[in-house]
Amino acid sequence: MTSRARLALLLIMLTVLVSHARAAPVQSGNSAAALYNLANSYARAGKPGMAVLNYERASLLAPNDSDIDTNLRRVRSSARLATEPRGWFERVFTIANPNLTSWAGVIGLGLLGVGVLAGRITSRHRWMRVAAGALGASLIGMTVGNGVVLWPKLHEGVVLTAETPVLVSPVPMGDALFVLPEAETVRMLSEHESFVLVRTRAGRTGWVSRANLAPVVAQPAADGSP
């Protein structure tokens, strides 16, 4: 098999992989628009916790959606919660949604591999090999950066009830350390029975009842439902 044939085989394999994944049947799922509309409905119903939760979920699917970002900030400010501006790092690496970024990473891996392999096979078209490798590395870097940005958000939770007590121990009768307002976003560190160990933006930690908190990314249930 000649080198041209090997390169063509790799490209065909990459195309088949991408097309197979793109063509995979989509089960009952979520869309950014549906979550956005749901969050708006919760906000109109006077439930800032569920509204913020669904805005956060929608922003996972569409990180650069200005409507989602605007409404999320408006609800948080209405709930007297602090809103932090997005940094340049976050803006750059969430320019595309995570799923598109995932495929970009796969394509980048393919380009990088093809470029490297082509360099091993032939010495001709050097600039094309370098360009392919650089583009592939950039796409992979975009995917990794997207993961770095979204990783904390994947482990965050939103307080759903007003005046949620944060307990010193994971038992219902534990002493309360402080109180979290509704719609506050906290970092979920670990779980114990029906309690979640959380860390606030101010760095304070404590246990919150699972009923008062919803993770931004819900763990899949045993039956496979989201």
Added chain:
Amino acid sequence: MKPDCMSTGWLIATVATCVLAPAPVLADVPLLYATIEPPQITMGQSAQYTITNLGSEAQSMQLPVVAGLNFQFIRQSRQLEFVNGTALPSVSIVARVTPQMPGIFSIPGATPQSPPLVLQVNPEPALGSYFTPRNTAPPVKPPIFTGAKMPSGIHLAEDGSAYVRLSIPKREVYVGESVPVQIDVGMRSGFASSRNGLPKLTGDDFTLNNLTFSPERNERMLGGEWFVVFTWHSDLAVVKSGIFSLSAQAPLTVRVRTQPRKDSLLDDAFGDPFLRNFFGPSVPKDIDVISPATELTVLALPAEGRPPDFHGAVGTFTIASDIAPAAAEVGEPLTLRLRVTGSGNFDRVDSAMLDHVDNWKTYPPKSSYVPGDAEGRKGEKIFEQPLIASKAGEQTIPALTFSFFDPTARRYETARSSPLSVHISPSQADSILTASQVSAGASAAPGSTYAAGLRPDRVVAGTSARSLVPLYLQPRFLAAPSLLALAFAGAWLGTGRRKDHAVNMPLRRRRLSKAANRALAQVEAASRGGDAARFLGCARSALQQALAARWSLEQDRVTSTEVSSRMGSEGRDIVLLFALADEAKYSGHDLHTTDYDRCMRIVRQELLVEKAP
């Protein structure tokens, strides 16, 4: 000294009254004013308090009343005073002020608009003072009140310095009943100097709620003397039935005079307002003042009609219960809150009524008490019971009951709460509702503050994602880049040998070309020299070298047999050349010119094959 001056002044005033006509009073001159001289004295000394009226006598002139100071009237005088060149008739009252304790006293002004006067009373020097009493008579107690009628229920201590009064609203109570009591401790100004502790009840059959260290403080005139009265309100509970005698006692410190009063009375007879030892020095003494005994009948709780869930609560109570939130999810904790409101012994109000909540997962309840009055007899006790529903649906918490004994009605009562209904739904946090479901529920809360200024909903549903977790973190998706990476790794390894070969080939060829050129040069040199053995040796060596490179063999292994086996008939000339080389080497066989040419052609042919790209 002073009496002379005052007598002279009196004479001048009398003459002036006769000579001068009364002048109009200036508008800015106060008509009534008071002075005190000197403003600072030592315990045992007296000061002179003078109140003067420049106007008509109709304006009242009364001596002030100050706790800790004794004002004794000395005399009243009339005189003329010159104010801004105008002679005004005036009336003055002179009183002797004798302190009963050291301190700084504020004496009210002569009129409400007048500033108060200040008298500083310093403690008496310890030793060697001029004011040290000269006699060494034994301490004399303060005078006992005589002739003054005291209110009922107040019996002064033996020395008249203080009293304790215990007030109980009823004389017949039940065991465990909480009875409000009031304890008054009256301390006569100047005689009782300090409290040495809280009052307490005599006997072990009663319990008294904690008394505060800061009771109510009032000043009251009793029997013509001023008393500072401290009042405590508390609750009394009796632990067993019977007839008991109850009293209260309070530890106090009183001051006892050490100089006989008769000496002071003698000094008073001379009219000296600045006699130092009116009461004389005094010493502190600790005493216990006990109130008069009160008889209290304590009845046992009746056994008849006692409910099985009665746990000793005596009083009047009502209960109410609620649960929050009214709707919850499976596994979510709810709080059942029971409120017991009323008056009585709340320490016997327990949470046993919550033990009958079945079909729920329960945790130990937590209680809190909110007092409704200062004594804590009235108030509200709240029990919070965490509950966890185990299944969805409409769940009901049965009515709760609480039994107590009502001492007013003299019978047992049972309070009941209403049953509670709770809607338990499946978990909401992990499921996604549709916007229409939420909008349907939003109708209950229109005009939310959170909805102000929101950007509108989307019309297009957009592409759907199976999960919120990014694809690059999903194991199924990770199979694709993993397979791709494995494929690249395999291709990398597969192309490794070829690359080595391809990379090394030009170098090898260059090396072979150089070696072939060198071998060919040697062969040509030997040919030109006519040395057959050397020529054939070089030719054989060149051929072995070229064939060894072609067949990837060692040069020594390229023999006639190897050449015959690999090349067959095509190698016949090479085999012949090898044979001629051996023959020339060992037998000195010479070659013909045509043999040189033929051998050179064979060598060139093989070397040129190796040099070709």
